[in-house]
Amino acid sequence: MSDLSRRNFLKLSAGIACGPCAANVLSQTGIPTEAEAHSPFATTLPYPRKKLANVNELAVGKELSMTYPDRFSPISLLKLGRRAVNGAGADHDIVAFSRYCTHMGGTLIYRPESGSYRCPLHYATFDAAKGGLIVIGQATDNLPQLDLEVDGKGDIYAVGIKGLIYGRQANILT
């Protein structure tokens, strides 16, 4: 190997070796690395705080339909009448879920007699009292559940979502 080609080889090796170092330094400074910036899971956009309803508008077993975090994402808000996982309000029984089935995006139907959501496409069923737990069917993920807050006036706010809305790479669209 000539001196010239050996020099180029060493330069190239040093560049390759320092690539990860540079990425690590960027990561420590809070500046996204190239890989982070292009990851579909890298969104850091905050969830909106959106008023959904007032507790006075709810009745046990009757759901309200609306959207969150944007108009393309239908949700179901309901008062179960019994304590629920992540339930909001004085009785911890107010819950809200994405309306889209986690299997293939079917639009779910709430069944008050069982407190569950049933998908009309392949019959996956999700338990509203257990945080949207899949209880039967082909879906492998639980139903995304909204994080709710109730203020002193009884206004119910959505402030986030646990789980990924069907069909999205991130819940907040850019």
Ligand code: FES
């Ligand atoms: S789309 Fe809901 S079970 Fe298949």
